[in-house]
Amino acid sequence: DVKVTQSSRYLVKRTGEKVFLECVQDMDHENMFWYRQDPGLGLRLIYFSYDVKMKEKGDIPEGYSVSREKKERFSLILESASTNQTSMYLCASSLEWTAGAFFGQGTRLTVV
Amino acid sequence: AQSVTQLDSQVPVFEEAPVELRCNYSSSVSVYLFWYVQYPNQGLQLLLKYLSGSTLVESINGFEAEFNKSQTSFHLRKPSVHISDTAEYFCAVKETSGSRLTFGEGTQLTVNP
Numbered sequence: 015d016v017k018v019t020q021s022s023r024y025l026v027k028r029t030g031e032k033v034f035l036e037c038v039q040d041m042d043h044e045n046m047f048w049y050r051q052d053p054g055l056g057l058r059l060i061y062f063s064y065d066v067k068m069k070e071k072g073d074i075p076e077g078y079s080v081s082r083e084k085k086e087r088f089s090l091i092l093e094s095a096s097t098n099q100t101s102m103y104l105c106a107s108s109l110e111w112t113a114g115a116f117f118g119q120g121t122r123l124t125v126v
Numbered sequence: 127a128q129s130v131t132q133l134d135s136q137v138p139v140f141e142e143a144p145v146e147l148r149c150n151y152s153s154s155v156s157v158y159l160f161w162y163v164q165y166p167n168q169g170l171q172l173l174l175k176y177l178s179g180s181t182l183v184e185s186i187n188g189f190e191a192e193f194n195k196s197q198t199s200f201h202l203r204k205p206s207v208h209i210s211d212t213a214e215y216f217c218a219v220k221e222t223s224g225s226r227l228t229f230g231e232g233t234q235l236t237v238n239p
Contacts, residue, residue, distance in 0.1 A: 056231035114172040
């Protein structure tokens with residue numbers, strides 16, 4: 015089974031802190047994604063990556079950056095956390111689209 | 127740019143009743159379409175997908191969805207729901223030539239006894 019692992023299930027950070035969310039997949043997938051999930055808004059794409067060191071902005075990239083130095087790892091960085099970044103963050107990966115995308119369990123981030 | 131609209135944010139139904147969750151998409155090119163399900167306190171799981179071929183696709187637990195190109199829709203249906211189908215359902219679209227996967231706002235299906 016494909017496994018997408020996010021480093022933390024719950025995280026509490028202070029306003030202004032730099033926050034790192036880590037995601038690792040074990041199936042050599044080319045594509046990796048970061049979404050945030052908010053009630054009533056569904057999943058909104060923050061950034062995605064289709065290869066090592068390659069990234070593209072999604073629909074809501076402001077206030078975030080990403081890093082993909084190795085194929086299996088895709089990191090989401092909140093440069094200076096703000097309370098409006100309190101959310102559930104979901105990482106996903108995919109290889110062949112015949113199989114769809116596989117999701118991690120999510121990280122619930124609270125910024126206080 | 128591609129987009130997805132799920133027309134109902136909440137759908138309450140009684141057990142054993144039929145249900146339809148509506149999804150419309152927008153794209154100027156050919157697409158792949160997906161339905162994902164999120165059970166309470168769990169991650170998203172792929173429920174079913176349309177890639178090509180037959181426009182009617184089915185899942186192992188009795189859901190089906192039909193791709194309608196002229197209406198740009200991919201509605202999800204089940205003829206008889208169970209309490210255990212209570213979950214949030216997300217429709218998603220990906221253009222066949224790209225890597226971006228776009229989701230709708232989600233539909234909360236609540237099955238009551």
